[in-house]
Amino acid sequence: MDLEEALADIAEMIADTSTLVRAVLSGKRRNMNPSSQRVDIRPVLLKESIVLHVMENDGIRTTAKNFLPSELNIRELLESGYANILAESTSRSLSARISKKGQALVHEEKKVAEQNLSHDRSKKRLLDSADPYLVKIGISDSAGNIKPSRQDKFRQVEEFLRILEPTLDSSLSAGHLSAPTAEKPLTIVDLGCGHAYLTFAAHQYLTKKSTPVHVIGIDIREESRLRNEKIAKELQIDNTIEFQAGEISRLPAQPVDVAIALHACDTATDDALAWAVKSGAAMILAAPCCHHDIQKQMKDSPQPWGIVTRHGLLKERMGDLLTDAIRAQILKLLGYRVDTIEFIAGEHTPRNLMIRGVRTGAAADPAEVEKYLDLIGEWQLKPALAVRLSEELSAVGVTT
Numbered sequence: 198m199d200l201e202e203a204l205a206d207i208a209e210m211i212a213d214t215s216t217l218v219r220a221v222l223s224g225k226r227r228n229m230n231p232s233s234q235r236v237d238i239r240p241v242l243l244k245e246s247i248v249l250h251v252m253e254n255d256g257i258r259t260t261a262k263n264f265l266p267s268e269l270n271i272r273e274l275l276e277s278g279y280a281n282i283l284a285e286s287t288s289r290s291l292s293a294r295i296s297k298k299g300q301a302l303v304h305e306e307k308k309v310a311e312q313n314l315s316h317d318r319s320k321k322r323l324l325d326s327a328d329p330y331l332v333k334i335g336i337s338d339s340a341g342n343i344k345p346s347r348q349d350k351f352r353q354v355e356e357f358l359r360i361l362e363p364t365l366d367s368s369l370s371a372g373h374l375s376a377p378t379a380e381k382p383l384t385i386v387d388l389g390c391g392h393a394y395l396t397f398a399a400h401q402y403l404t405k406k407s408t409p410v411h412v413i414g415i416d417i418r419e420e421s422r423l424r425n426e427k428i429a430k431e432l433q434i435d436n437t438i439e440f441q442a443g444e445i446s447r448l449p450a451q452p453v454d455v456a457i458a459l460h461a462c463d464t465a466t467d468d469a470l471a472w473a474v475k476s477g478a479a480m481i482l483a484a485p486c487c488h489h490d491i492q493k494q495m496k497d498s499p500q501p502w503g504i505v506t507r508h509g510l511l512k513e514r515m516g517d518l519l520t521d522a523i524r525a526q527i528l529k530l531l532g533y534r535v536d537t538i539e540f541i542a543g544e545h546t547p548r549n550l551m552i553r554g555v556r557t558g559a560a561a562d563p564a565e566v567e568k569y570l571d572l573i574g575e576w577q578l579k580p581a582l583a584v585r586l587s588e589e590l591s592a593v594g595v596t597t
C-alpha cells in the first residue's frame with residue numbers, strides 16, 4: 198500500500214465512527230508545519246450522536262473540540278505535515294510513518310479493540326470512598342465522602358495499589374511467587390504503617406478480589422498498634438490483619454511475600470528494605486520519605502560535582518537521587534530486578550518516587566559491583582542500607 202492509499206484508508210477509518218477506536222497524528226514532516234505537535238482523535242457519544250473528539254497539543258497546551266465527521270476535513274488534516282499517523286478500528290490498525298525523504302512505511306495489522314465512547318475517561322477508581330473501612334480508618338466521612346484533609350493520602354494509597362496489583366500478577370505468572378491459598382495466604386508486611394491507611398486498603402482490596410491475604414502492619418508507635426487493632430476488630434478482619442509495635446530494625450526476619458513501605462521516615466526506609474531482603478521478600482514496594490543520611494555525608498563532593506552541591510537546594514536533591522540510586526543498586530546486587538517509578542503525580546505528594554524490586558535471584562554482575570563501589574568510593578559514602586546489609590553485600594563481593 199502506498200502513502201496515498203494509506204491516507205485514504207485512514208481517512209475512511211476516522212470517518213467511520215461506528216468502528217473507530219482512536220487515531221493519533223504526531224511528529225513533523227520535513228519542511229512542513231502541522232498546526233500542533235500531536236493530535237488525538239477518538240469517537241465520543243454525545244447525547245444521541247457519536248462525534249469525533251479532537252485533542253490537539255502544541256507542546257504547551259492541549260485544546261479539545263468535538264466535530265461531526267462531516268464537519269472535519271480529515272484528508273486536509275492528514276496531509277498537513279504529520280510524520281506519524283496511526284488509526285485503530287475495532288478490527289485492525291493502520292499506521293504510516295513518513296521519512297525525511299517523504300517515503301512512507303505503511304503497516305497494517307489485524308487486531309481486535311473495543312470502542313470506549315464515554316466522554317469522561319478519567320482513571321477508574323480502585324477504592325470506593327463509601328466503603329465502611331475507609332470511614333473507620335478516617336479517610337472518609339460518615340456520608341462516604343473523602344475528607345478534604347485526607348484526599349492526598351487516599352490518592353497515594355490508591356496509586357500505590359495500582360502498582361501493587363500488576364506487579365503481583367506478573368510475579369505470580371512469572372513464578373516468582375506461588376499462588377496464594379487459604380492455607381498459605383499471601384503475606385504482606387507494611388513497614389512504618391502509621392494509621393494503616395495503606396495496610397487496611399491493601400487487605401480489603403485484595404480480599405475483595407478473592408486473594409487470600411495475611412497482612413501485618415508494623416509501626417514504632419504503640420498508640421498506632423492499639424488504634425489499628427481496634428479498627429481491625431470492629432471490621433471483624435482481625436484474623437487476617439494484625440499490628441505490631443516496634444522498631445523495624447529490631448524486627449526479626451520472617452518469611453514474607455510482599456514488603457511495602459509508604460513514606461517510612463529517612464533511614465526507616467533503609468530498615469524496611471534491609472528487613473525485606475533478609476526476610477527473602479519476593480516483592481518490595483517502597484516509596485521513601487525524607488533523605489538525610491546521605492545528605493549529611495556529602496561533605497567533599499568529587500569534582501566536578503561541586504558545581505551542583507555548592508547550591509543547597511541542588512545538593513539536597515542530589516542527595517535524594519544518590520540515596521535512592523544506591524538503594525536500587527544494592528537491591529539489584531542482591532538478586533532483585535529493580536525499577537524506580539513515579540507512583541503518583543507530584544501535586545499529591547512531592548515524595549512520589551517508588552523503588553520496586555522483584556526477587557529473581559540473579560547473581561550479582563561483577564561490573565555492577567564495580568560501579569557501586571566506584572560511586573560510593575568517589576563520594577566517600579557509607580549508605581545506611583549497605584551498613585544494614587553488610588553481610589549480604591560482602592557475600593556478593595562488596596567489601597568496603
Ligand SMILES: C[S@@+](CC[C@H](N)C(=O)[O-])C[C@H]1O[C@@H](n2cnc3c(N)ncnc32)[C@H](O)[C@@H]1O
Nearest residue numbers: 389390391416417443444445459460461462465
Ligand atoms: C510519615 S509516616 C507514614 C505512615 C504511613 N505509612 C502512611 O503513609 O500513612 C511514617 C511512619 O513511620 C513510623 N516509623 C518511623 N520510624 C520507624 C521505625 N524505625 N520503625 C517503625 N516505624 C517507624 C512512624 O511512627 C510513622 O507512623
